[in-house]
Amino acid sequence: MSGTKYGVIAHDLREAINRKEFIPGETLPPIPELMARYEVARDTVRDAIALLTHEGLVVPKRGIGTVVREVDPVALVYTEQAPAQTWQAQTQDAGKDLVVEAGWTTADPDIAHRLRVPVGSEIGHRVRHFYLGVGVAQISDQWFPAHIVQAIIAAGGGDLTDVDNRPDTERNVFQLMADAGHAPRQTTETITARMPDPNEREIMEAPPGMPVLITRRSTTEDDDRPVETTTAVGAGDRMSATLTVSLSY
Amino acid sequence: MSGTKYGVIAHDLREAINRKEFIPGETLPPIPELMARYEVARDTVRDAIALLTHEGLVVPKRGIGTVVREVDPVALVYTEQAPAQTWQAQTQDAGKDLVVEAGWTTADPDIAHRLRVPVGSEIGHRVRHFYLGVGVAQISDQWFPAHIVQAIIAAGGGDLTDVDNRPDTERNVFQLMADAGHAPRQTTETITARMPDPNEREIMEAPPGMPVLITRRSTTEDDDRPVETTTAVGAGDRMSATLTVSLSY
DNA sequence: GAGTGGTCTAGACCACCAA
DNA sequence: TGGTGGTCTAGACCACTCT
Numbered sequence: 001m002s003g004t005k006y007g008v009i010a011h012d013l014r015e016a017i018n019r020k021e022f023i024p025g026e027t028l029p030p031i032p033e034l035m036a037r038y039e040v041a042r043d044t045v046r047d048a049i050a051l052l053t054h055e056g057l058v059v060p061k062r063g064i065g066t067v068v069r070e071v072d073p074v075a076l077v078y079t080e081q082a083p084a085q086t087w088q089a090q091t092q093d094a095g096k097d098l099v100v101e102a103g104w105t106t107a108d109p110d111i112a113h114r115l116r117v118p119v120g121s122e123i124g125h126r127v128r129h130f131y132l133g134v135g136v137a138q139i140s141d142q143w144f145p146a147h148i149v150q151a152i153i154a155a156g157g158g159d160l161t162d163v164d165n166r167p168d169t170e171r172n173v174f175q176l177m178a179d180a181g182h183a184p185r186q187t188t189e190t191i192t193a194r195m196p197d198p199n200e201r202e203i204m205e206a207p208p209g210m211p212v213l214i215t216r217r218s219t220t221e222d223d224d225r226p227v228e229t230t231t232a233v234g235a236g237d238r239m240s241a242t243l244t245v246s247l248s249y
Numbered sequence: 250m251s252g253t254k255y256g257v258i259a260h261d262l263r264e265a266i267n268r269k270e271f272i273p274g275e276t277l278p279p280i281p282e283l284m285a286r287y288e289v290a291r292d293t294v295r296d297a298i299a300l301l302t303h304e305g306l307v308v309p310k311r312g313i314g315t316v317v318r319e320v321d322p323v324a325l326v327y328t329e330q331a332p333a334q335t336w337q338a339q340t341q342d343a344g345k346d347l348v349v350e351a352g353w354t355t356a357d358p359d360i361a362h363r364l365r366v367p368v369g370s371e372i373g374h375r376v377r378h379f380y381l382g383v384g385v386a387q388i389s390d391q392w393f394p395a396h397i398v399q400a401i402i403a404a405g406g407g408d409l410t411d412v413d414n415r416p417d418t419e420r421n422v423f424q425l426m427a428d429a430g431h432a433p434r435q436t437t438e439t440i441t442a443r444m445p446d447p448n449e450r451e452i453m454e455a456p457p458g459m460p461v462l463i464t465r466r467s468t469t470e471d472d473d474r475p476v477e478t479t480t481a482v483g484a485g486d487r488m489s490a491t492l493t494v495s496l497s498y
Numbered sequence: 499g500a501g502t503g504g505t506c507t508a509g510a511c512c513a514c515c516a517a
Numbered sequence: 518t519g520g521t522g523g524t525c526t527a528g529a530c531c532a533c534t535c536t
Contacts, residue, residue, distance in 0.1 A: 005525075027502090032501090049503090062503045188492070195303065195305045243492050
């Protein structure tokens, strides 16, 4: 395969994993054994393992060994009618969401464009962490135009900028908007993938080789004016997005 | 930040990149310079650069230097009515699709389940590469139940298992199905992300640190019976999936 | 304590690119 | 040809986990 020694070693181990010679949870042969088997130096073996690690196949653990990864993604289901609702319902089943930040900020160019407000204008902002099992599976940054926040407060439903007096769920917020005369009508989501930055890695306890799914959403009301926009960063090995749509042929 | 030397070096470089001190396309300081600046060994600098590389921030190039990455994702747009159609229309604008393989296979357990046919039964299969700009941006594996393939051939539309006499586009295939009395009615897509395997890396010329978007699709006709299922592997830095749906509050 | 992986060094040689 | 990154070595010491 690759002309390099570590490439050959990585190839052999990869094949063995694919052949199920190493079951998820098991460890690969220890580094010293691989050094002897291939008659190479320690760093050469480690280069091979680093390759597999960044492919998301294994996770080296000090004192334990190089563990073959388990993958057990939890699906978040979107439907044609209301992706946000069911998405929220799903995450609530699996765990809790925690508002870690809520308040006012000024709109940077990207968010200003998405909310169609002037750059630098005051907007509502909250950051939430969604838990799935033990750890954080998704980090959600959500912004609201000021008049939406004020309408919700005026309608007496809660305060999006107050962590202690907050409408927790997506469903609640969307319902509150409807109560306040700004019923969400349409939502557009764009999904991409990239590698997490160290901060995201830390929050989600991301193993090396785990990409994140980026979901950018904008929700509008009847007159097409944005009522909220969200950027969510989800753990790629614990999340998926599913959508079902009708076709006409 | 990190207590390790290479962690500190990586941190400094990452910050500098974020501060735009190095513009995409430019090179980082060469390894020997960083060795001198931090008074460390060569491999320590390389460990730092490897970190940034696997975060997708830089791409080391022999004879050139460590180049800061450019990112220019192209959006593939799905709509409520027909995600496959517009998706295809978009990719056709940007490039060509190439059928690299077409024929009959036997269903493995996963595909058998998705097509609701017995494991090991004969099914149609084709592999396509979608080009966006210079390289392959998506690898698509598509399977059809045997009776669908035969119905299309009988309707005279083409032969899905024949590379030389093929209906090229998604739109065509879906229309042919409709002509053959198996009009697609609903499609369900599940999107996840992972790191590419070496084969996918090679086909897509993937830089290190580039994840792939996995799209699993199943399309059914009126009686809910599957007419096709597709697994697509897309370059994470060149693709995104967008969906727009209506809400009712 | 014995065994695992993690970090780091100093030096060597190779492969690629540009002027 | 000189500078870039890529591979590899032999050896050292550290950090962690299990028994």
